[in-house]
Amino acid sequence: MDLTHPPEVEAFRAEARDWLARNVPAALLPSLETAEGFAAHREWEARLYAGRWSAVSWPREYGGRGADLERWLVFEEEYWAAGAPARVSQNGIGLLAPTLFDHGTPEQRERLLPPMARGEQVWAQAWSEPEAGSDLASLRARAERTADGWLLYGQKTWSSRAAFADRAFGLFRTGAAASGPHQGLTYLVFDLRAPGVEVRPIGRLDGKPAFAELFLDGVFVPDRDVIGEPGQGWRIAMSATGSERGLALRSPGRFLAAADRLYALWRTAADPADTALRDRVADALVGARAYELFTWAAAARIAEGGQAGAESSLNKVFWSQYDLALHETALDLLGGAEAELIDGEWAQGWLFSLAGPIYAGTNEIQRDIIAERLLGLPKGRR
Amino acid sequence: MRFLPTEEQTDFARAVRALLAAADVPAAVRAWSAGDFAPGRTVWRRLAAAGLFAPAAPEAYGGAGPLPVELAAAMVEVGRAGMPGPVVETASAAVLLSRLEGGPGGEAAARFVPRLVAGGEAASLLLPGGGPYALDADAAEHCFAVDAAGRLHAYGGPHPAGVAAVLRSADPARRPARLAPGGGEVLAAGPGVLAAARAAGDWARLLTAAQCLGVGEALLERTARYARQRTQFGMPIGAFQAVKHRLADTLLALEFARPLVWAAALSLDAAEVAAAKLAAGGAAYGAALTALQVHGAIGYTEELDLSLWLRKARPLRDAWGTPRECRAVVAGSWPHARRGTPAT
Ligand SMILES: Cc1cc2nc3c(=O)[nH]c(=O)nc-3n(C[C@H](O)[C@H](O)[C@H](O)COP(=O)(O)OP(=O)(O)OC[C@H]3O[C@@H](n4cnc5c(N)ncnc54)[C@H](O)[C@@H]3O)c2cc1C
DSSP: BBBBHHHHHHHHHHHHHHHHHHHHHHSSSTTTTSHHHHHHHHHHHHHHHHTTTTTTTTGGGGGGOOOOOHHHHHHHHHHHTTTOOOOOHHHHIIIEEEEEEEEHOHHHHHHHHHHHHSSSSEEEEEOTTTSSSSSSGGGGOOOEEETTTTEEEEEEETTTTTOOSSEEEEEEOOOOTTTTTTSSSSEEEEETTTTEEEEEEEOOOOSSSSEEEEEEEEEEEEEEGGOTTTTHHHHHHHHHHHHSSTTTOOOOHHHHHHHHHHHHHHHHSSOOTTTTHHHHHHHHHHHHHHHHHHHHHHHHHTTTOOOTTTEEEEHHHHHHHHHHHHHHHHHHHHOHHHHHTTSSHHHHHHHHHTTTTTSOOOOOHHHHHHHIIISSSOOOOO | BSSSOHHHHHHHHHHHHHHHHHSOHHHHHHHHHHHHOOOHHHHHHHHHTTTTTTTGGGGGGTTTOOOHHHHHHHHHHHHTTOSSSSSSHHHHEEEEETTTTTTTTTTHHHHHHHHHHOOOOOEEOOOTTSSSSTTTTTTSSEEEEEEEESEEEEEEEOOOOOOEEEOOOOOTTTTEEEEEESSEEEESSSSSHHHHHHHHHHHHHHHHHHHHHHHHHHHHHHHHHHHHOOOOOTEEEEGGHHHHHHHHHHHHHHHHHHHHHHHHHHOOHHHHHHHHHHHHHHHHHHHHHHHHHHHGGGSSSSSTTTHHHHHHHHHHTTTSSSSHHHHHHHHHTTTTTTTTTOOO
């Protein structure tokens, strides 16, 4: 058992740290959930790409560095510690790309990955529907066969950043669900500016305008944009949900950096006699460390051929609860009147952390998965 | 970086687990609670012969250490089995005495450590800043106490002359004793003793954290099994989400405590050890509350062996560092606030 990196990994860290120190914008970018922020973040993604840091774990031929999991986690640590901007490309890089590596054709990888790495094509996830949230397999948006492709009809919703994104990936019904709701679904990608697509922004709790619902009326998708076999969409999509819940969405670097900021805030702003707050700060430090260490153990198992699997549901519940508690502690440290001011960084973070237990599969659903797959409890009624 | 137990570490823990599984530990626990230490001491001697305490002391004294990771891994099994007796205290006493080597207590180390490590003798331990009671002092051959001035006292046992009173614990298998002030043989004194006591205190906290993890795992495993079997309303209670989700949260707390225990064993840094104890102690106590609730009334009885773990969880959570004490250590000296000052 060991917690030290070999010199080559430390050299990689030093290279990343050095580049980030020279390139991270000095001023905070506007939120990527706004039009202005989206544009600024695209520029940042292009700059990252120019340094070949935008998709470090991809093979070099697609714009990556071929970094293994250990290096990727180290890069993430440095990225967030440097105060670098949140990634507007995260849906594409974290969710679609792993699916393309597992199920895409070489042609699809060559066509879709490089513009994703450059920030030229930003992707939205189009899974949820008004009637299909937790019960995603009950989705009704459909793809109908046409001469050399498919026509999409129906409605998708809660699509993060779809108001400004370029393309989307989603699941559509292409066959009868005769043998079960998970059958007859197809995974495909489409253009958000194609004829027949209407994107309607939905105001989020934090007032940012990037969230959207999508109305699809005869949107053409060529055959080459179907990922994997038609009808196999569920299996293909599920192979990526582990990334969504687990590491790819929330690497520990982010929380380590946040816990450090909280610690600094406590040291400068808190009344040392307030041991109740001190205890919560201590819990935040321990939580960030626990998440980091849990991840290193998972990384070691994966490096030895293990699978992320249902364990990523443990990650999901942990980080979403952790994120909320951390931000609540920061607001309490700042004091009521300060915390009320919504433009503060911690207040913004708190507002977003409220969504954590809901997106990427609600925590209720994740607890079901943990109980059934990791503890062997019987399936109940969903 | 390979943050997983090595094969040797896993093998050692597995051997301890097998030994404990082959013994009737629940019967030994019940006897221990009634003041009959013989069955527990039989298991104890077997554990010592199998090398349980070897990682606590250097080879010169019959040990193989110091190997805190190995000892922590074995201590998870001690907790899982619900083993009674001052296991943590004996290992930590071996650490304390070994540290005196070459110093004022070098002779004491040579005299006592081999008997603790391989001889199957048990020791209770009192350290400055630790709890006020000497655990199982009436069952152990030795009791070592370091006072605030840095004097190391040894009391012979069992039933050492220094024991003033044995008190009743929430866990009847833990027997806290108050020692009579003064008395005993002074083995050594000075700042070297205090430094050794600090190190032994960190080991005791770490090993208790590991034991908590094992207790929590045992509780969760029994509870999940029960939830699969017990039916109400025509189905196993484990199919109900209220039950499922509580068990999922229990697993979550244990799974995120485990790597903290490993990391603490690797570094023996005081704040990391405190973090591990905080998380593992909390997870074990949470597991106890869940186990009780999910078992319903049968869980509230002494009949079921479950009670042997249930009643251990909270005293163990507080032994060698309450949550409050651990949080104060973490907030006071967190070693990981090292990632520069990121832009805000
Ligand atoms: C900020 C944010 C960003 C999002 N981004 C995207 C995105 O980019 N793309 C996308 O496709 N979707 C996105 N979503 C949608 C998200 O995936 C869904 O909100 C989520 O899956 C839950 O679905 P729902 O909102 O329809 O709630 P419902 O499924 O209607 O659930 C409502 C409540 O009932 C509970 N519930 C439902 N079924 C059960 C059950 N069987 N057992 C116990 N409790 C149950 C849920 O846990 C929840 O608390 C986003 C959501 C948010 C908040």
